[in-house]
Amino acid sequence: MTFKPALVVVDVQEDFCPPNGSLAVQGGRDIVPTVNELLSLPFPVKIATKDFHPQDHISFASNHPPPNNKPFESMITITNPLNLEETQETRLWPDHCVQGTKGSELLPELDIGKFQHIVEKGQDRRVEMYSAFADPFTNPNISRSNLAQILRDASVTDVYIAGLAADYCVKFTALDARKEGFNTWVVGEATKPVDASALEDVYKEYSKVGVTLIGKEDEAIQKVKAYS
Numbered sequence: 001m002t003f004k005p006a007l008v009v010v011d012v013q014e015d016f017c018p019p020n021g022s023l024a025v026q027g028g029r030d031i032v033p034t035v036n037e038l039l040s041l042p043f044p045v046k047i048a049t050k051d052f053h054p055q056d057h058i059s060f061a062s063n064h065p066p067p068n069n070k071p072f073e074s075m076i077t078i079t080n081p082l083n084l085e086e087t088q089e090t091r092l093w094p095d096h097c098v099q100g101t102k103g104s105e106l107l108p109e110l111d112i113g114k115f116q117h118i119v120e121k122g123q124d125r126r127v128e129m130y131s132a133f134a135d136p137f138t139n140p141n142i143s144r145s146n147l148a149q150i151l152r153d154a155s156v157t158d159v160y161i162a163g164l165a166a167d168y169c170v171k172f173t174a175l176d177a178r179k180e181g182f183n184t185w186v187v188g189e190a191t192k193p194v195d196a197s198a199l200e201d202v203y204k205e206y207s208k209v210g211v212t213l214i215g216k217e218d219e220a221i222q223k224v225k226a227y228s
């Protein structure tokens, strides 16, 4: 029985955190000590992801005409640019994580030197991409990162996920990790949500598809501590 764990730290970026983030998640910065603890464990693979949008990204409310362009509120329909039959309802956001801006940077208090890979996502202006693996379209898929390839090349069996936000990018990264065939663990106290009332449903979905929510002292973490 092989076990090779990877830690994936999702989108721990300035724009998702107080005090200056445009899409600040309450308490977003407070997860850093826990994330750094995880980074100190002997995970053989450690990856950070970054939301990394062009200024004209489709998820920015500022790129849509009124009245349906209220950040955090308005929903739009995105059509698969390669298949007009496939659509997605998605939320609009304030401008965030624009390539080259301060807001797109990883928090400096993160132990950034421990990451072997930084995976950027959300660069295609035409699609929303919460998952660090791929955009949500399937028929066909429009944009894929190199995350699955990195994990496969390293023969990873188990993916441990921390970061922001629990109800968006962490959620969809975890669901895709499971779909890609990895044993998938989300470290609850190393995440924070945009909307805390959404978490119950997120956790239900996890149990339905076989993603496991864990605490930082749970058996699945003890197994990483014993990894060599």
Ligand code: VGL
Binding pocket: 011, 016, 023, 051, 059, 093, 130, 164, 165, 166, 167, 168, 169, 170
């Ligand atoms: C995210 C909203 C928009 C996230 C990214 O990282 O959870 N949320 N873009």
Ligand code: ZN
Binding pocket: 051, 053, 059, 096, 097, 122
């Ligand atoms: Zn985004």
